[in-house]
Amino acid sequence: FQISFPSPCTVREALTLYYDIQGPVKQALLKHLIPYVTDAEQLAWLNNVLHKDNRAVLKALSEEHGKNLVDLLTNELSSCKIPLSDILHIVPFIQPRYYTISSSSSVHPDNVHVTISITEFEFKNGKNFTGLTSGYVTSDCINARVFVRPSSFRLPAQLSTPIVMIGPGTGLAPMRALLQERKFQQAAQKPATAPKNVLFFGCKHRNVDYIYRDELEAYQKEGVLTSYYTAFSRDTKNKVYVQNLMTQPDTAKELLSLLIDQGAYVYVCGATAMGTDVMAAFVKIFQEQNNMSAAQATAFVKELQDKGRYVQELWTA
Ligand SMILES: Cc1cc2nc3c(=O)[nH]c(=O)nc-3n(C[C@H](O)[C@H](O)[C@H](O)COP(=O)(O)OP(=O)(O)OC[C@H]3O[C@@H](n4cnc5c(N)ncnc54)[C@H](O)[C@@H]3O)c2cc1C
Incomplete structure (x- = not known):
């Protein structure tokens, strides 16, 4: 098991900065939870959601109700007693988001501008959603790892080319x-x-x-x-x-x-x-x-x- 983030770190840091516990719930992740759910009714609910005839229910869980792992573990699957070490094996890492540089390095050699639209909307059940990264960059305290990859946008060699x-x-x-x-x-x-x-x-x-x-x-x-x-x-x-x-x-x-x-x-x-x-x-x-x-x-x-x-x-x- 390899970790691809600075270690050692606190559990809080791991779960807030590196593991995607707030992303949409996926079938594979839910399947992994089955052995840890102790309440019979909750287990029946989970098996029902995962039943092959209930794909629409699973889809609606995230797309209409905005459920993430934290929501499930604190509500529908509150009896799920999964050890932290197992959680860390099944939850995906937060993936990087790409933002296109919106400044020229000739004009702004010492800094890089980005133009970010904040992802915000309401799920059908009224729950508000704010995008993980676009929401984070508007918060007071930003501490993010940033990578730069080459752009596919290249200006023509000649200024005379429109x-x-x-x-x-x-x-x-x-x-x-x-x-x-x-x-x-x-x-x-x-x-x-x-x-x-x-x-x-x-x-x-x-x-x-x-x-x-x-x-x-x-x-x-x-x-x-x-x-x-x-x-x-x-x-x-x-x-x-x-x-x-x-x-x-x-x-x-x-x-x-x-x-x-x-x-x-x-x-x-x-x-x-x-x-x-x-x-x-x-x-x-x-x-x-x-x-x-x-x-x-x-x-x-x-x-x-x-x-x-x-x-x-x-x-x-
Ligand atoms: C090459 C490239 C360049 C880009 N350049 C720019 C740019 O210049 N400016 C810009 O603003 N954006 C840009 N983007 C888009 C940007 O990378 C992000 O996708 C965007 O900001 C949303 O990220 P987020 O973390 O805020 O939202 P996320 O948290 O990733 O959410 C995105 C979507 O995922 C779904 N989702 C997430 N969590 C849940 C959940 N729990 N339940 C249900 N659904 C969920 C929702 O549909 C939501 O709208 C670019 C993307 C690419 C690929």
């Missing part, structure tokens, strides 16, 4: 870093023609969750952002998202010219579903504006990906 950024919500994080870097490069290289930086940003409400509004509007005024498209999905009667803006006729023509004639690089960041819709929007643009078949348009996007000209960083909320 970039198209699609980053709604916290998907804006890497775009903010790219914009800082492009502005820095522009100031250093002083090119005769301003480099093209195109951004699609979206959020629910202009006046509620429009992050970095001042910075983005300043970039637009300064001409760092040469084209800037915004979608505030809940401010309009019909929900409009970034992918809907892309396929508007004039915008589609602009995107086609940037990608086909000017060798633009595309960066997409944010929710997985958005990434799928954005790719479908590009396929549609190539079909409708460039007379490609669906297969040709899809192959073209794939080719861009292979060449590192279409890069995505997507996650499931």
